[in-house]
Amino acid sequence: MAVCFAKHGYKVVGIDTDQHLLAKLREGQPPFHEPNLQGYLADGLKNKNFTVTDDPSMNSMSDIAFITVGTPSQANGQIDLSYVVSASKMIGHSLRSARHYQLVVVKSTVAPGTARNVVKPVIDRESNKAYNLDYSVCSNPEFLREGRAIYDSENPDRIIIGSDDHAAIERLEKFYQTLYSNTMPTVIRTTFENAELTKYANNAFLATKVSFINCIASIAERIPHTDVNSIASAIGLDARIGPHFLNAGLGWGGSCLPKDLHSLLNLSENLGYRAELIAATDETNRQQAEKAVEFAKQALGALADKRVAILGLAFKPETDDMREAVSVRVINRMLGEGASVSVSDPLATENAKRIFGDRITYAANVDECIEGADCCILVTEWPEFKKLNGEAFVRKMRTPTVVDGRRLYDPKEFKKAGVKLFAVGVGPEGSESENR
């Protein structure tokens, strides 16, 4: 978001306490992989529209302060607000010396009530300034996807702005209008709490949609001549359902969907309501990852001393992020069963080394990964894995058994090539191409 604002001519200063992060950014090194980010960062640094600092007083010069700190999950699912509180304190403190109005925008994902009951009072106490006159607070949740962060920042579907100060909402809307001009999306002006709950509802709905199709996939696996891909494309044509987020697989991961779902569950339980649908969405997701182990056992029996190849470590393609990745659960289960594991991923290997150390083997490419393996599990749908045909597995594996955890491969082609294929959502004799 920061480098996109800088790209559009705004002077953006990023404030953080992490010296290592600041040093990397100053050198033009993004701390994670994101398409086009490096170029945007380089441009911002070069034309000095984007600078970074650990000096909190720099905040007092800006017109708008975005709070973008993390809100990690605690063991009970409740979010840890300590970073939001310290950022609010810092903003409040810096506002003491400010000579002009500042709009404070909460971008971080927070529980309903946080902007009103935490951010506002903390800034009020620390700044000694007048709300509405010297500063205001808006809640403005973020909906960008990892792997599409730059694109989504520049092309948002909608903008949600919540506040108790109408003038503040207008100011923020005006800022976005200048940024997006003729591609300005719909703006929803609402309360703090609606904006905050919208963010959770959005992610919970996406997770539920995926768990729903995964539930249909599990039913399809028990019915001959079925294929979840065919069912997903058919129901996706119903305008009320829509085609997105209907890709069946080993489940959803990442730093957002799991965390936000658990926060929503915790939140609703604290309010005296058990959100059964959300709990079932989560439980269905837990079962999906387990499916990889079940398929492998169906094919090989006991997994002790078997060689298992894992294609894909990142929680989804176009990122190196392995937070809450399905691959981590699958690998841990395989190691627990006594299997030896080799892995391949175009971007996430360095992150995997930090998690698994020397407990698994890191292959340089697909061929090296599947060489001599008894079973291969496709976990992340990277384009290079999608291209593989049955023959590629037969050539290299000891026993060509493939678990298609993202429903990428053509069951007929794989069968013909001599691969024993287990695919999420494909019934015993299933192939969508039967009637073509």
Ligand code: UGA
């Ligand atoms: C998600 C939301 O999509 C963003 O709108 C939101 O801003 C972000 O969380 C956040 O809260 O910060 P992201 O975590 O980047 O974005 O990932 P998604 O693209 O939503 O994918 C999440 C998981 O669902 C991945 O593991 C993906 O493989 C899985 N998925 C997605 C499926 O299994 N099937 C699908 O059809 C779609």
